[in-house]
Amino acid sequence: MSKAGIVDAALGILDQYGLADLSMRRIADALGVQAAAIYWHFANKQTLLAAVSDAILAGQAPCDESMSIAGWARDLREVLLTHRDAAELVAASLAVGLCTRVPDAGAVEVLEAEGWPPDDARRATRAIVHFVLGHVIQEQTRQNLLAVGVLTSPTPALDEDGFELGLRMLVSGVQAVAAG
Amino acid sequence: MSKAGIVDAALGILDQYGLADLSMRRIADALGVQAAAIYWHFANKQTLLAAVSDAILAGQAPCDESMSIAGWARDLREVLLTHRDAAELVAASLAVGLCTRVPDAGAVEVLEAEGWPPDDARRATRAIVHFVLGHVIQEQTRQNLLAVGVLTSPTPALDEDGFELGLRMLVSGVQAVAAG
DNA sequence: ACCTGAACACCGTTCAAGT
DNA sequence: ACCTGAACACCGTTCAAGT
16 A cells, blocks of 8 residues: 555556546555545545556656657657546646646757747647647547447547647647747 | 526536536526436436537637638637636537537638548647647636635736647648648 | 544435425 | 435545554
8 A cells, every 4th residue: 555556556447447437435445445545645536646647647758859749749649548538637637737747848848959949849839738638538538438339430540540630730830830 | 497597507607616516416506496307408417518518619609701710719719718617618528529519610611611621621620629628728727726826826928828829830730731 | 654434515316206 | 397305326535543
């Protein structure tokens, strides 16, 4: 029963049952412990969810100089697709500002190296993060509806295409704004 | 007690107390009725929230030919800013696919008129919708934290700037991809 | 230091029964 | 047709009390 152990248990629940069933009581059950016990390690559920988000984002490769913005965005999507409902979870944690591991840190540096002012670099990467999160939320919601059977036709290829088109737009836009 | 009456009551709760406190029991209380009564008019909470989302999006001006993509995106943001937590609510309804009034319908037509293939036009506008929703969710989350007092410094001007920069990137990207 | 037991104030949803 | 009463199976969180 450590912080890391609780986060691992939460990740297990998330993958098996989804974000809607990720309750403090269920996590505690998986650990063979009382729900109240978790509150000795985490102040509240939001903080715990932020730690889970950080653990998910830790799977992203550190952004070295050789990486392109597009490559970083694809990497972010890949990492989010490795856990059920990860995009929605990370989006929520990011919104309340409890994520310590902000996903755009590396990309901001790349843009700054290209001569962008720091504030604009952060805003530009944020725009891409919004797109990636929104797109993967859509993908994973469809995956859930498909698993329950209310939806048919998998068509993961269409998701891929939609992502690549949007990403191409964003990257072109970044270059256009930088040039202008 | 009609569908419209329930939606109005829900909008009132939303503006006063926020999405977290928008429960079936609270809506019923505001109407002087039992929570179970709502289930005669709506199948479940998700369906009701989708109706609320539609009511919010109804405030958006219909997209005529003269409107630019940027103008449409700004209009979408303005409409979302008229109700507390509207962006998060609409994003959720949109994700589960229960919104009848999809916000991108008008913009898709504009792109098709410019010669885009229908599928790509939908994907391009979806990318912009993801950005707008993500950005306004961020803005409204900050507004909430500010209201509770855990955050200081209003700085709504920075939000405006961030939105305009991202939008400029997206619109440039749309043109670049269309040209290439 | 770390966890249990038990409670508090809530949830969404169902369903017989009323009118 | 439309609503009530009462229940079911849950929530997040707190806190005295145990070890």
